[in-house]
Amino acid sequence: MKFIRFLFVCAVLLSSCSAEGDTLPIPKHKWNFEGPTGTYKQDALQRGYQVFKEVCSACHGIKHISYEKLMKIGLSKNVVKALAAEHEYPDLNDEGEAIHRKGIMSDKIKSPYANEKAARAANNGALPPDLSLMTKARAGGPNYIYALLTGYCSAPTETTVTDGMHYNPYFSGRQIAMAAPLSEGQVTYADGTKATVDQMAKDVVTFLSWTAEPEMEERKQMGIKVLFYLLILTLVFYLSKRKIWKNVK
Numbered sequence: 001m002k003f004i005r006f007l008f009v010c011a012v013l014l015s016s017c018s019a020e021g022d023t024l025p026i027p028k029h030k031w032n033f034e035g036p037t038g039t040y041k042q043d044a045l046q047r048g049y050q051v052f053k054e055v056c057s058a059c060h061g062i063k064h065i066s067y068e069k070l071m072k073i074g075l076s077k078n079v080v081k082a083l084a085a086e087h088e089y090p091d092l093n094d095e096g097e098a099i100h101r102k103g104i105m106s107d108k109i110k111s112p113y114a115n116e117k118a119a120r121a122a123n124n125g126a127l128p129p130d131l132s133l134m135t136k137a138r139a140g141g142p143n144y145i146y147a148l149l150t151g152y153c154s155a156p157t158e159t160t161v162t163d164g165m166h167y168n169p170y171f172s173g174r175q176i177a178m179a180a181p182l183s184e185g186q187v188t189y190a191d192g193t194k195a196t197v198d199q200m201a202k203d204v205v206t207f208l209s210w211t212a213e214p215e216m217e218e219r220k221q222m223g224i225k226v227l228f229y230l231l232i233l234t235l236v237f238y239l240s241k242r243k244i245w246k247n248v249k
């Protein structure tokens with residue numbers, strides 16, 4: 001009897017915990033880059049980079065990606081060189097003295113803050129995480145980030161939103177320190193695509209999925225080649241076996 005009461009108390013506790021921090025279920029989207037033959041669309045990647053650079057990079061870094069890697073999304077060498085040269089990096093000169101030099105192609109994309117303390121100080125104590133691996137780091141991956149970016153809404157009347165926080169039903173605890181970063185027409189796309197919140201969110205999620213796995217396309221192509229090779233090999237083995245054993249009854 002005691003054990004049943006214990007189980008009952010546990011169940012009540014568990015359900016009240018999950019009700020407090022519960023989030024809306026994340027809607028699933030069909031992304032071009034998913035599935036065994038999925039690929040990134042270069043125009044979406046370039047638009048996504050533009051959104052990242054013009055909006056998100058004010059607070060977030062993508063420290064695992066170097067400038068030269070951006071050539072993989074179709075940016076020219078000159079453009080990438082110029083992007084790197086916009087920033088300064090600490091280095092040593094030939095005499096061993098600390099200097100600041102202009103960025104070069106092999107540098108990692110410069111993060112907006114010098115360190116975690118500076119990042120927190122500028123964001124009300126909250127830390128804007130590095131986004132390079134974000135689509136792999138959160139359950140729901142690209143779908144979660146898309147839902148987070150497009151999911152801001154006004155809080156239900158019974159919810160009090162803490163000062164400096166913003167209501168977002170997809171964020172754990174439903175209150176996030178990041179204000180809705182995207183608003184209609186925030187960037188002007190060079191290819192004429194209309195910059196709706198939905199479009200910008202899809203593009204930046206595509207870009208952030210690429211930053212999390214820039215070699216995805218090569219990996220998938222290699223997988224298909226290996227499968228094809230194994231198929232041919234199986235056929236060759238099968239035919240040889242028939243030939244070798246054909247006289248044995």
Ligand code: HEC
Pocket residue numbers: 051052055056057058059060123126127128129131134138145148149175176177178179181182204
């Ligand atoms: C003005 C600063 C600012 C801008 C601009 C900004 N963010 Fe954030 N972001 C934050 C802060 C601060 C947090 C930490 C929120 C928290 O922990 O409550 C955050 C958190 C996040 C998270 C992590 C959510 C989680 O589950 O932990 C993602 C993903 C994210 N931002 C994506 C973006 C994207 C994509 C953009 C550009 C479209 C962007 N942010 C623009 C400040 C910003």
